[in-house]
Structure formats: C-alpha cells, structure tokens
Amino acid sequence: MITSSLISERAAALVEEFELFDDWVDKYQHVIDLGKTLDPIDEAFRTDTFKIQGCQSQVWLQPCSENGLVFFKADSDAQITKGLIAILLRVLNYSVPAEIVRSDLSFLEQLQLKEHLSPTRKNGLNAMIRQIQLYAAAMEANAPLI
Numbered sequence: 001m002i003t004s005s006l007i008s009e010r011a012a013a014l015v016e017e018f019e020l021f022d023d024w025v026d027k028y029q030h031v032i033d034l035g036k037t038l039d040p041i042d043e044a045f046r047t048d049t050f051k052i053q054g055c056q057s058q059v060w061l062q063p064c065s066e067n068g069l070v071f072f073k074a075d076s077d078a079q080i081t082k083g084l085i086a087i088l089l090r091v092l093n094y095s096v097p098a099e100i101v102r103s104d105l106s107f108l109e110q111l112q113l114k115e116h117l118s119p120t121r122k123n124g125l126n127a128m129i130r131q132i133q134l135y136a137a138a139m140e141a142n143a144p145l146i
Contacts, residue, residue, distance in 0.1 A: 007099055010091045011107035018111050027116075028080065034090065035082030041075040054127030056120040057081040061128070063135040069094045070136050084113070084125050092132060097140035101133050 021027045045062035052059040057078035064071050071093040076082040091107065092100050108114060114122050 007091055007095055007103050011105075011110075014087065014091060015107055015110045024116055031083035031087065031113075032079045033083070034086040035076070035079055035084075038075065038082065038086050038089070039073050041073045045073070046075065052124075052127050052131045054130075055081065055124035057124065059085060059124070059128060061085070061131055061135070063139070065097075065139055068096060070097050070100055070139055072132060072135070080121065081124060084121070085128050087111075087113075088125075088128055088132060097136040100136035101140060105129065 018027055018030065021030060041060055041062045046060050050060045050062060052061055055076075057076050059076040059081055060074060062073040064073065072089050074082075074085040074089060076085060091105075092103065095103075108125075113125070117125065
C-alpha cells in the first residue's frame, strides 16, 4: 500500500492526541468534540445521493477537489458518527486521490476505535471509509462521482 508521509504524519499526530486521554469516556468526548470542528456541508449535498449507505445514522459526504488534492466536507445527525467522519477527514483530506485510495488506515487500530464501537457503528465507520475511497478512486480515474 502507498502511504503518504502527510497522511502518516496526520495519523500519528491523532494517535498521539488520543493517548493523552486515560479512559474511554474522555476519548468519546474527544471524538464528539472533533465532530464539532467539521466545516459545514453545502445543503445541495444533503441528499440521498450523497448519503453514505450502511450507516445507522445519517451521514452525508461532499467530495471536493482543488489543485489535484481531494478533500471532503461531511455532516451527520449523530454526534459520535460526526466525530468518526471528522477523524477520517482530518487524516485523509487534502491528499492526492491515489494516496487516499491506497492509504494505510492502521491508525484506527492504534486508536482502538473499532474495539470500543458498537457493531453498527463499526459498520458505519467501514462504510464511511469505503465511500471516501470510492470518491477518491473516481477522482483519480477522472470518472463521474455519481
């Protein structure tokens, strides 16, 4: 897998940040706080077309690109889910499409998120990852996004 040094650096910084918290109550609060940092999504993207399938909560993902870099805006109706997408975007945003498609997301295991999420939230997190990578792959191939 290709691992962008920038993606790796962002992931390492996030892991380090989470290590500051001793218990999962504080870590969950940090996840929620990260969700509050998301840039607002354009209302035109708050439709079923841009809703991530496979999430119990509603999650919308707005794909964007600028100067060859991919970034996303996202929103969710659930605080934890909004925090989870914020974590993914903090690490993956502003990268070239190929780096996103082929990136190593092992930082999620280091954060131990999947161990502390309900099965439905794990499925949702996997669906978010899959959709981000699908959009990045489409951008890499210069294919239509929808």
